[in-house]
Amino acid sequence: MSAASLHVVTLTLNPALDLTVHADGWRQGEVNSGQGFQLDAGGKGVNVAAFLADWGLSVTATGLLGDENPEAFEGLFRAKSVHDAFVRVPGSTRVGIKLVDGAAQETTDINLPGLAAIPQALAELDTRLSALTADHTVFVLAGSLPPGVDAGFYARLTAKLRGAGCFVALDTSGPALTAALAADVLPDLVKPNIHELEAALGRSLHGEAEVLAAARELLRRGASLVAVSQGEQGALLVSSHEAVRARPPHVNVKSTVGAGDAMVAGLISAHADRLGLTDAARRATAFSVGAITRLGAHLPPHAELEKFVTQVAVEAVEGVETA
């Protein structure tokens, strides 16, 4: 498999138009003045597709998209040559509020539920996904499930896709993640942030050793790579033979929206290039750092990314036994 021959599908059942509002020093419960706003097509799989396309991979984005406001998504897909395989559904895709305090370098997210999925649309999506398995080998299942989709959706789809020989990456939260991690067949790659992992496992994870133990539990049950992201503290990446901690350099953050999606995209690109864990950790962290230095799901030019790659600190985590 060469990177050029790898065809990736990203699935976003619950895309979002991200409304970023800049309001330096804003205070909860008070009248605040903002400096401006920006609207970007987003949602986890949409963002992963955009980052992968910037990197140069062939990507198909599918999922459910409201037919009343698809323009920003269609514009993004055209601009980045992402193949648009979204099923159009009646209604408007949700808006997500992203409140950025540039002075404090803080982003506050308010994610709304999204359009309820209708059975006909889910049936059409199922047909498209089955057709895509004929010539796509990597599937990224990303984001929350909209109303109308039961929590076991990703767990069932993972079993089906892995059964068809595909590589499956999962980035979700809440009951959908809990169900996927408790299933008989786990995704190959799981990228929860620490809060999502704690919620899915139903326990707090204190310190590196407990996070490592939780990741190794998932490896034993069938995952091949677990990346637990922890915001500006970086991420713990664990495979069956190794564990590393990757720390990002300090950068001027424009918005942290899409940091995790960029990490997923970086890990998929590393999978395509068959990178070892240390290089994958560098690549994925560089994607995240690149993403947060700009608004919207855009990677910096390759030269800037390469600079970030050299600035990521990766260290082996000691005391790891083979899972």
Ligand SMILES: Nc1ncnc2c1ncn2[C@@H]1O[C@H](COP(=O)(O)OP(=O)(O)O)[C@@H](O)[C@H]1O
């Ligand atoms: N403030 C920050 N400064 C530097 N890097 C960051 C910052 N926030 C996130 N990152 C990078 O992005 C990665 C993913 O971020 P995280 O917030 O954990 O993901 P998610 O968006 O899924 O919650 C982190 O592992 C880190 O490398």
Ligand SMILES: O=P(O)(O)OC[C@H]1O[C@](O)(COP(=O)(O)O)[C@@H](O)[C@@H]1O
């Ligand atoms: O699908 P969810 O969990 O509701 O999240 C949707 C939001 O996540 C994003 O994809 C950003 O995700 P990350 O910051 O975790 O990378 C936004 O574009 C979108 O508004």
